[in-house]
Amino acid sequence: MALLEAKNLGISFGGLRAVDDFNIKIEKGSLYGLIGPNGAGKTTVFNLLTGVYKPTEGIITLDGKDVTGKKTIEINQAGIARTFQNIRLFKDLSVIDNVKVGLHNHMSYSTVTGILRLPKYYKVEKQMTEEAMELLKVFGLEEEAETLADNLPYGKQRKLEIARALATKPKLLLLDEPAAGMNPNETLELMETIRFVREHFDMTILLIEHDMKLVGGICEELTVLNFGRVLCQGKTSDVLNNPEVIKAYLGE
Numbered sequence: 250m251a252l253l254e255a256k257n258l259g260i261s262f263g264g265l266r267a268v269d270d271f272n273i274k275i276e277k278g279s280l281y282g283l284i285g286p287n288g289a290g291k292t293t294v295f296n297l298l299t300g301v302y303k304p305t306e307g308i309i310t311l312d313g314k315d316v317t318g319k320k321t322i323e324i325n326q327a328g329i330a331r332t333f334q335n336i337r338l339f340k341d342l343s344v345i346d347n348v349k350v351g352l353h354n355h356m357s358y359s360t361v362t363g364i365l366r367l368p369k370y371y372k373v374e375k376q377m378t379e380e381a382m383e384l385l386k387v388f389g390l391e392e393e394a395e396t397l398a399d400n401l402p403y404g405k406q407r408k409l410e411i412a413r414a415l416a417t418k419p420k421l422l423l424l425d426e427p428a429a430g431m432n433p434n435e436t437l438e439l440m441e442t443i444r445f446v447r448e449h450f451d452m453t454i455l456l457i458e459h460d461m462k463l464v465g466g467i468c469e470e471l472t473v474l475n476f477g478r479v480l481c482q483g484k485t486s487d488v489l490n491n492p493e494v495i496k497a498y499l500g501e
């Protein structure tokens with residue numbers, strides 16, 4: 250059984266059919282890419298998968314469980330976490346507090362426990378600090394734990410966003426243009442990070458990316474969107490050599 254399956258997903262904005270009859274199956278442990286020209290509907294697919302938009306048609310199942318139309322928080326708790334095209338960290342919080350926000354999804358205490366600082370508060374906070382530091386170490390960010398997120402260099406902000414998403418303990422991680430704004434060296438490092446995340450966390454990853462080096466270098470399977478519809482899907486090498494894809498997407 251696929252970890253994620255979307256069947257016949259569709260959504261319109263006014264008269265625009267942003268996503269139409271979208272189907273995808275992602276096996277557990279795979280590194281999967283969603284590509285396509287600007288405005289093809291890729292981010293809209295992420296917004297559908299994460300409950301930002303409710304599909305007008307179609308079904309989404311995660312690990313066999315129907316999550317169609319659920320709220321973003323419910324979908325996150327069911328096991329889908331994401332990063333954004335434009336980094337969305339809590340810029341005024343420290344690096345470690347950004348990760349702790351993610352941990353709060355599954356480790357918590359009641360408001361009363363928090364206000365009264367009951368023993369459980371200290372126990373859970375200590376545990377969260379330890380878990381957050383472990384995650385920061387994985388991403389080489391432990392030295393910057395107390396730095397304001399806004400003061401991190403760009404590449405590290407991207408890593409922190411991934412760390413925060415992983416803190417919610419997802420089954421599926423969605424990365425929206427993780428290499429956007431990166432120089433070639435940063436992109437190479439990011440590719441290593443993504444591979445590492447897959448191995449270390451036994452993670453399934455779906456990413457949107459325009460950088461073909463990254464896509465060709467790390468994704469095993471691809472879906473190409475064009476004008477909201479699936480143009481082609483399959484093994485990365487087959488898809489990238491498909492003349493339709495080259496014509497529509499690579500402009501050659």
Ligand SMILES: Nc1ncnc2c1ncn2[C@@H]1O[C@H](COP(=O)(O)OP(=O)(O)OP(=O)(O)O)[C@@H](O)[C@H]1O
Pocket residue numbers: 262265267285286287288289290291292293294
């Ligand atoms: N909330 C919205 N309201 C109206 N139109 C929208 C909305 N969200 C997306 N669209 C439109 O839907 C289409 C698909 O947009 P989307 O952002 O999903 O494309 P994309 O493939 O992610 O593009 P890019 O690669 O440029 O990020 C575009 O025409 C966009 O303008």
